[in-house]
Amino acid sequence: MLASAERAGRHARRLSAFGDVLGDAGFAAAVVSHPRDLFYLTGTAQPCNLLVVPGEPPLLAARRYGDLVREQAAVDDVIDAAGLRPFAERLAELGVEGPLGLALDVVPAALATKASTTFGDREIADYSPLLMEQRAIKDEHEIEQLRRAVGLFDAAHAAMLEHTRPGIAEHELSAEIARGLRRAGHEGHVFYRRWDANLQPEGLLASGPNLARISGHAITITGVGMSPALPFGASDRRLERGDLVVIDMGLNYRGYHGDMARTYAVGEAPARAAGLIEALRAAFDAAVDATRPGAPASAPYEAAVRACEEHGVAQWFQGYGADRGSYVGHGVGVELDELPLLAAGQTMPLAAGMVLAIEPKVISPEFGGLDIEDTVLVGESGAERLSSLPQELFVVR
Amino acid sequence: MLASAERAGRHARRLSAFGDVLGDAGFAAAVVSHPRDLFYLTGTAQPCNLLVVPGEPPLLAARRYGDLVREQAAVDDVIDAAGLRPFAERLAELGVEGPLGLALDVVPAALATKASTTFGDREIADYSPLLMEQRAIKDEHEIEQLRRAVGLFDAAHAAMLEHTRPGIAEHELSAEIARGLRRAGHEGHVFYRRWDANLQPEGLLASGPNLARISGHAITITGVGMSPALPFGASDRRLERGDLVVIDMGLNYRGYHGDMARTYAVGEAPARAAGLIEALRAAFDAAVDATRPGAPASAPYEAAVRACEEHGVAQWFQGYGADRGSYVGHGVGVELDELPLLAAGQTMPLAAGMVLAIEPKVISPEFGGLDIEDTVLVGESGAERLSSLPQELFVVR
Numbered sequence: 001m002l003a004s005a006e007r008a009g010r011h012a013r014r015l016s017a018f019g020d021v022l023g024d025a026g027f028a029a030a031v032v033s034h035p036r037d038l039f040y041l042t043g044t045a046q047p048c049n050l051l052v053v054p055g056e057p058p059l060l061a062a063r064r065y066g067d068l069v070r071e072q073a074a075v076d077d078v079i080d081a082a083g084l085r086p087f088a089e090r091l092a093e094l095g096v097e098g099p100l101g102l103a104l105d106v107v108p109a110a111l112a113t114k115a116s117t118t119f120g121d122r123e124i125a126d127y128s129p130l131l132m133e134q135r136a137i138k139d140e141h142e143i144e145q146l147r148r149a150v151g152l153f154d155a156a157h158a159a160m161l162e163h164t165r166p167g168i169a170e171h172e173l174s175a176e177i178a179r180g181l182r183r184a185g186h187e188g189h190v191f192y193r194r195w196d197a198n199l200q201p202e203g204l205l206a207s208g209p210n211l212a213r214i215s216g217h218a219i220t221i222t223g224v225g226m227s228p229a230l231p232f233g234a235s236d237r238r239l240e241r242g243d244l245v246v247i248d249m250g251l252n253y254r255g256y257h258g259d260m261a262r263t264y265a266v267g268e269a270p271a272r273a274a275g276l277i278e279a280l281r282a283a284f285d286a287a288v289d290a291t292r293p294g295a296p297a298s299a300p301y302e303a304a305v306r307a308c309e310e311h312g313v314a315q316w317f318q319g320y321g322a323d324r325g326s327y328v329g330h331g332v333g334v335e336l337d338e339l340p341l342l343a344a345g346q347t348m349p350l351a352a353g354m355v356l357a358i359e360p361k362v363i364s365p366e367f368g369g370l371d372i373e374d375t376v377l378v379g380e381s382g383a384e385r386l387s388s389l390p391q392e393l394f395v396v397r
Numbered sequence: 398m399l400a401s402a403e404r405a406g407r408h409a410r411r412l413s414a415f416g417d418v419l420g421d422a423g424f425a426a427a428v429v430s431h432p433r434d435l436f437y438l439t440g441t442a443q444p445c446n447l448l449v450v451p452g453e454p455p456l457l458a459a460r461r462y463g464d465l466v467r468e469q470a471a472v473d474d475v476i477d478a479a480g481l482r483p484f485a486e487r488l489a490e491l492g493v494e495g496p497l498g499l500a501l502d503v504v505p506a507a508l509a510t511k512a513s514t515t516f517g518d519r520e521i522a523d524y525s526p527l528l529m530e531q532r533a534i535k536d537e538h539e540i541e542q543l544r545r546a547v548g549l550f551d552a553a554h555a556a557m558l559e560h561t562r563p564g565i566a567e568h569e570l571s572a573e574i575a576r577g578l579r580r581a582g583h584e585g586h587v588f589y590r591r592w593d594a595n596l597q598p599e600g601l602l603a604s605g606p607n608l609a610r611i612s613g614h615a616i617t618i619t620g621v622g623m624s625p626a627l628p629f630g631a632s633d634r635r636l637e638r639g640d641l642v643v644i645d646m647g648l649n650y651r652g653y654h655g656d657m658a659r660t661y662a663v664g665e666a667p668a669r670a671a672g673l674i675e676a677l678r679a680a681f682d683a684a685v686d687a688t689r690p691g692a693p694a695s696a697p698y699e700a701a702v703r704a705c706e707e708h709g710v711a712q713w714f715q716g717y718g719a720d721r722g723s724y725v726g727h728g729v730g731v732e733l734d735e736l737p738l739l740a741a742g743q744t745m746p747l748a749a750g751m752v753l754a755i756e757p758k759v760i761s762p763e764f765g766g767l768d769i770e771d772t773v774l775v776g777e778s779g780a781e782r783l784s785s786l787p788q789e790l791f792v793v794r
Contacts, residue, residue, distance in 0.1 A: 046612065046628055065720065072625040072628070109499070109501040109508075110502050112506035113501075175578075187597075225584070229652025
């Protein structure tokens with residue numbers, strides 16, 4: 001009962017806060033249909049639509065399986081309805097003025113048009129910037145889930161230590177990581193907000209020359225995948241002695257995503273690898289030092305650039321040539337790509353309660369690529385890593 | 398060189414056919430940004446935009462990594478451009494009249510609005526029904542890929558035979574399947590067209606009472622998942638002797654999805670299972686017999702219903718009570734949910750070259766659920782299964 005009351009309280013707080021920001025921004029209401037937004041606000045990703053009206057209790061419409069929705073959702077008022085007509089009727093009864101919010105960055109155009117028809121000539125506007133800003137600050141429960149998500153990386157690391165060897169193919173090694181993560185409780189899917197992004201649940205794995213082949217939707221170390229149908233992640237390339245191998249993954253525990261990466265060497269480390277890892281550690285530490293409440297979201301990136309300059313690796317930082325990223329990290333939560341973006345020019349102020357992935361990399365066709373990524377929690381006086389795994393180059397013999 | 402010429406020829410045919418249907422439907426052009434549509438038309442899912450104008454050569458804009466796009470795409474005219482302005486200029490040069498097609502069922506509303514602004518006051522319309530109809534008929538290369546995709550199921554079946562035992566948890570068994578599929582060459586991700594659908598790469602796994610708990614976005618046997626964050630697929634329930642276990646999966650080989658399911662029993666089969674499997678086999682055979690060129694897409698479903706009535710299992714066919722599906726299958730291809738839908742009321746004519754998943758199930762809280770699913774190829778005189786795995790209840794001792 002206590003756990004359940006705590007759960008109800010936390011979703012009530014999230015719903016009430018979202019209602020407040022909608023009201024402040026002049027919205028009459030928001031209709032939430034995106035499963036990740038539903039999960040954050042109500043506690044379930046079952047197929048539903050949710051009506052949030054500032055100052056009114058939320059109304060949840062179960063598109064099907066009403067019994068499961070009533071069991072899982074922390075919302076009192078649940079009706080069974082496939083469409084949005086009951087929401088239009090509720091708004092008409094309440095007589096509230098102003099635009100209707102939808103997640104226009106996610107919801108397909110045809111669905112937005114259909115919703116717009118249901119609500120007459122009411123203006124439709126994007127609620128996502130408001131909700132994403134709210135979601136950037138995690139509550140205690142979310143921090144606990146994210147801590148556990150980060151803990152899943154141990155299973156991937158164990159698989160790397162056990163199975164990395166000359167002759168194994170990238171996708172065979174990825175298979176062992178997939179097995180380890182799923183056994184450890186990974187949900188088996190990684191969620192992005194970006195409509196055209198996806199990632200295998202075991203994340204990216206790249207080795208040797210594939211470390212410097214930047215491919216697919218993500219900037220920086222991506223791997224090349226099994227085919228042009230999904231041109232990133234593990235390929236069928238076989239590892240060779242002396243190769244570097246990077247794994248980088250979204251770790252989904254109960255809907256929350258940690259994000260971590262480490263670099264391994266097969267049998268022996270290339271000569272310059274130790275120096276490059278040291279530079280990455282310095283860049284990571286500099287980024288963490290700059291991650292303080294009130295600093296702009298660009299600060300960790302600028303600090304990492306300076307550290308790379310001091311270590312003479314700036315020309316390889318986050319890519320090389322024309323394909324360079326000017327960022328060092330991003331928020332994580334119920335989606336892997338949350339606010340803030342830790343990148344050049346970003347002004348969103350960092351704040352306590354943010355959980356951020358910080359991911360300095362060096363990439364070059366000369367040596368391939370190396371990556372250290374950790375997920376950190378921003379506190380009142382600075383940021384702390386959620387994993388205690390050493391940030392070293394792991395040589396697997 | 399031969400392989401490459403054949404590849405260029407097949408994409409040229411697809412592009413030209415799509416241009417023709419666009420022209421016939423009165424479109425000035427289509428802008429293709431959805432990675433699955435891009436992969437089908439050009440051969441790569443790299444981040445691109447594609448302009449298709451009826452009767453004109455296609456123009457591909459690489460959003461980044463132009464070198465990889467030029468290497469992978471079977472399109473001659475490739476430019477480097479992040480946005481759509483070059484397409485607007487091309488259309489203005491050509492002076493073509495009519496609406497501009499976008500994939501409005503997939504592309505987010507905000508992106509469609511932005512595109513609309515770039516193209517001035519040109520009407521925007523949905524190209525997806527046209528392309529999905531074209532994609533319903535597979536060419537020889539696609540059929541070969543789908544045959545290989547179906548072959549991936551052998552790895553899942555082998556994992557089930559090796560690891561099914563009392564005491565193993567659903568997610569631990571799923572982990573072994575995930576490993577086997579990835580080692581066998583599964584791309585590690587399953588693609589849906591539906592914006593809010595997703596599936597773990599190792600598919601659904603449900604056992605015992607979870608077989609009759611219908612949850613999440615898919616009708617019929619779903620499993621309940623690890624948490625309400627992703628409420629379908631394997632849970633942490635541990636198998637018991639005498640349990641039934643269903644696995645149902647999208648099998649992604651080089652971007653093409655087979656779809657197969659089988660039912661297993663732990664140690665011994667429940668008394669009525671043999672009769673239920675026999676009924677499912679009869680329903681499957683009846684649906685395949687009804688899958689003939691020219692028949693409406695409802696015919697396989699109606700035939701399966703009649704077979705279930707004859708076997709006395711109609712009350713459990715595709716669900717029970719209020720949660721019943723009135724379908725027996727669907728097309729598969731570069732997405733798992735393609736045309737046609739084999740369901741009540743569907744009038745699309747079946748045709749040679751279609752590849753269809755046929756999936757009769759019986760579900761009830763009395764016995765749980767059983768499922769036989771196979772992917773079939775429609776030929777001139779009927780349909781053939783792409784897998785030779787027996788459609789039986791596998792008792793794993």
